Amino acid sequence: QxxxxxxxxxxxxxxxxxxxxxxxxxxxxxQSFFWYRQYSGKSxxxxxxxxxxxxxxxxxxxxxxxxxxxxVSLLIRDSQPSxxxxxxxxxxxxxxxxxxxxxxxxxxxxx
Amino acid sequence: xxxxxxxxxxxxxxxxxxxxxxxxxxxxxxxMYWYRQDPGQGLRLIYYSQIVNDFQKGDIAEGxxxxxxxxxxxxxxxxxxxxxxxxxxxxxxxxxTGELFFGEGSRLTVL
Numbered sequence: 634q635x636x637x638x639x640x641x642x643x644x645x646x647x648x649x650x651x652x653x654x655x656x657x658x659x660x661x662x663x664q665s666f667f668w669y670r671q672y673s674g675k676s677x678x679x680x681x682x683x684x685x686x687x688x689x690x691x692x693x694x695x696x697x698x699x700x701x702x703x704x705v706s707l708l709i710r711d712s713q714p715s716x717x718x719x720x721x722x723x724x725x726x727x728x729x730x731x732x733x734x735x736x737x738x739x740x741x742x743x744x
Numbered sequence: 745x746x747x748x749x750x751x752x753x754x755x756x757x758x759x760x761x762x763x764x765x766x767x768x769x770x771x772x773x774x775x776m777y778w779y780r781q782d783p784g785q786g787l788r789l790i791y792y793s794q795i796v797n798d799f800q801k802g803d804i805a806e807g808x809x810x811x812x813x814x815x816x817x818x819x820x821x822x823x824x825x826x827x828x829x830x831x832x833x834x835x836x837x838x839x840x841t842g843e844l845f846f847g848e849g850s851r852l853t854v855l
Binding site for chain 2: 639665667669675676677678679682721723725727728729730731732733734735736737
């Protein structure tokens with residue numbers, strides 16, 4: 634079992650729709666959860682962090698965490714073509730511990 | 745400006761040669777990381793360092809070496825023992841939140 638699992642996609646959504654990206658993790662000791670966006674040929678950039686169960690909203694992005702189910706998701710509302718990228722889920726046990734990434738989900742927003 | 749600087753951006757290596765990738769940060773972060781990314785894949789951890797003069801192996805450390813003599817610097821050497829070194833190498837740093845900030849990456853090609 635992979636430590637962090639994501640559906641590789643591609644996930645295609647029409648412009649203006651909600652994109653839903655999912656991630657599961659195996660380490661029950663995980664405390665910190667992150668979503669990164671990576672455009673083709675570029676380095677990843679952090680878009681959301683979440684540390685406790687529930688929802689966290691930042692603009693068009695909402696991260697959802699359910700530690701009991703070992704599940705974290707990212708919702709992108711009003712998807713734009715500029716959101717087309719690969720989204721990487723990452724987890725760690727907190728603080729300066731190693732950060733483990735999933736393989737990423739490729740999102741395509743169709744104009 | 746604060747950030748992470750990786751160099752060189754592109755590097756070509758002949759088989760049997762060692763090469764060193766530079767990573768410098770001025771974010772005053774304690775932790776630094778090296779990841780490798782292959783086409784269409786996620787990020788795999790090579791080495792990470794939580795404090796000066798200390799570092800830990802990640803998931804794919806074989807064929808690589810690092811040093812952490814200064815807080816700002818975490819160079820990675822790709823040795824001739826690394827069988828398939830062609831990849832995109834990403835350096836990152838973090839504070840105690842675990843949020844990673846990445847450099848622009850170094851793309852290594854073996855001729």
